[in-house]
Amino acid sequence: MEAELKGLLSDLHSLKDSLRERSHKDLIDKIQSRVEHLSAAEKLANAHRSKIKDMSAEVVDSNPYSRLMALQRMGIVDNYERIRDFSIAIVGIGGVGSVAAEMLTRCGIGRLLLYDYDKVELANMNRLFFRPEQAGMTKTDAAVQTLTDINPDVVLESYTLNITTVQGFEIFMSSLKNKSFRPDKEGSGVDLILSCVDNYEARMVVNQACNELNQTWMESGVSENAVSGHIQLLVPGETACFACAPPLVVASGVDERTLKREGVCAASLPTTMGVVAGLLVQNTLKYLLKFGSVTPYLGYNALKDYFPTMEMKPNPQCSNAACMERQKEYILAKPARDAAAAKAKMEAEESVEPECLHDDNEWNISVVDDDNDAQGSKASSGAVTEGLVHELPSADAFQQPPVTEETTTTTTGDDLEELRKQLEALNAD
């Protein structure tokens, strides 16, 4: 539009030069002033903030980072600006993924890699982020447009592809391996992958990629009836992978694809998806900036405002070969890990400064103490087995089976049979 307006002005100049009559020249002047007015309006509408080199903690209205840098002064994080070093890949830019991307962008994350093959539709307008005028655009293009406007400091990479195709998977893998953003980084080129997809197949592909790359990731999901969701941290070799604990849909022998029938669409709510995205990115920030504790699995039951938590160990008979590799490595590295932990503990004890957290606590801010936690989240953990059964099963969102640590680590054909029976009993209700 800007180029078009410039062309217009230059055409008017040549026309004016070639005209002799006063009245014609006057009319050209009038037209010119209209075009200049349009140009000014256009410039104003596109006035985006310029890039900011260093994050400042200065408390002025014009500083987009003042409220984030305040996390340091409040003693929540040690070094907020480190966020600029991190790369996050978000797979699926739908109701959860798009909001997660916006939150990370507003937090000033270093680099975001966005993966989706779908287009924006008016039917998506019941969730946050996309706007009606973006209908028809690819979700990746629309997201880059919006996110660039919000924060030009974030490096955005957009991949309009389906990771479940052979070609898509290849590009997915090579983009994750690319380390040009931070060549010194160990492992892959990203610090965390957030899975925000809506189907089992895509989750299995993310799982495969992460097991192969030894890449920590977080999974998220929202049920088809829109009133429950979950997030889960997956560390290859250390926690259960997505294939370790087969979702009930698989255990019951039902092909998920047959459940996605023509004319049947899942319900969704901006509230549930906003909460799940918020919990997902909050745990992402805790993981990256090392504050609070990252929750291994957190459920959200919207009908009762109930939030079950749990942990899952890897399955030593997991069907995923890369997971088995990571498990072996994890066991082999145990002595080194134990030694490092003991050393860190000793150093911490030597340099202990009691109460230093509250040293300049002029706001009297304190966090829930351990006693509380014992009563709160541990009480919830105790109720996990039942809590998770009742989120199940959902065709579109992966839900964990009702496995305790013991059953996970000894899952066999018989256990699957047992799961199948449990599912059938549920269905018969």
Add this chain to the structure above:
Amino acid sequence: MEAELKGLLSDLHSLKDSLRERSHKDLIDKIQSRVEHLSAAEKLANAHRSKIKDMSAEVVDSNPYSRLMALQRMGIVDNYERIRDFSIAIVGIGGVGSVAAEMLTRCGIGRLLLYDYDKVELANMNRLFFRPEQAGMTKTDAAVQTLTDINPDVVLESYTLNITTVQGFEIFMSSLKNKSFRPDKEGSGVDLILSCVDNYEARMVVNQACNELNQTWMESGVSENAVSGHIQLLVPGETACFACAPPLVVASGVDERTLKREGVCAASLPTTMGVVAGLLVQNTLKYLLKFGSVTPYLGYNALKDYFPTMEMKPNPQCSNAACMERQKEYILAKPARDAAAAKAKMEAEESVEPECLHDDNEWNISVVDDDNDAQGSKASSGAVTEGLVHELPSADAFQQPPVTEETTTTTTGDDLEELRKQLEALNAD
């Protein structure tokens, strides 16, 4: 801009008519085609969807309500379209209020009343909703601009005023009483007020208005260190009002205004505010559309993903005269309430259809059962006294004092003294 482009075209027409040379006419044609191109681009950029008369459940990409109407088919709500009958007032269009407004707009709420006196600044960009190019606009104007684009079906009323001034309070009250949207509605003109303000004084004003109008409302808040928040349901006469249980800041005799010093700004995160807004609007939807259970008080501790719940009865010695009136009315209406409840129970028992909820449960969706709830949220309730202490005290966000049901209903000067001592003990830690 559209008018300017039309004027341009008409000026070009007159110029062309008065010119004789072929080369001049050709140049005008070229300029005209440029302007037409600009007009087309302009129209495309402003192509908003038209209003929709009835909410349809039809599953097509062009239907913005299909995923919401699906809540009926899934058995979550009885009649989703009822949402169009409701009016919600949101006081404070900041990090929580703006996201709550967007969620309700995308859900197709009937009417939204928005109150704020502040302007958008770049310093707000670390939270969702506002865009950098809106810096300098009032938050109400910017919100109306964005929300109208998202869903033109919602009736938006914007009040750019400070409710804590005498004049502002008068307009606030009269706007809440206005019943022109639904003249047959009982009580005030709104169905619920959401308090999303960031200071104690404004909360006390909302409390006063709601006690006077006998208006149910929900309160929300986020702590100054950005890592905890809460929502609370307040029903005049039935639950504690905001003055029934004085926040610790008051109990300790510290004037909150002295805590808001120059150059000191609170930390904030889009995650915490997104989660609080999501929980707030989710409970709003449950309240309006009668599904699930509305949580009386729900806390969110982001560091530990801990969600305490509690209930608070009104204080029979509340300092708020209007609250005391509502309490008297509530007690007087008890026999009628009991009779109605007994009748409803009897009717429900007569027409009971066991298992009907799961009759066509082809997705095998079930909700957490009561046993679970007993283990989950009740366990959390048990930890409430401590849980709430540790969110305290925050100058900017109202936090509940560590009161059990008993102490609330017998709050006296001695209890306040006790609270003050507890606070001092906390500070001394």
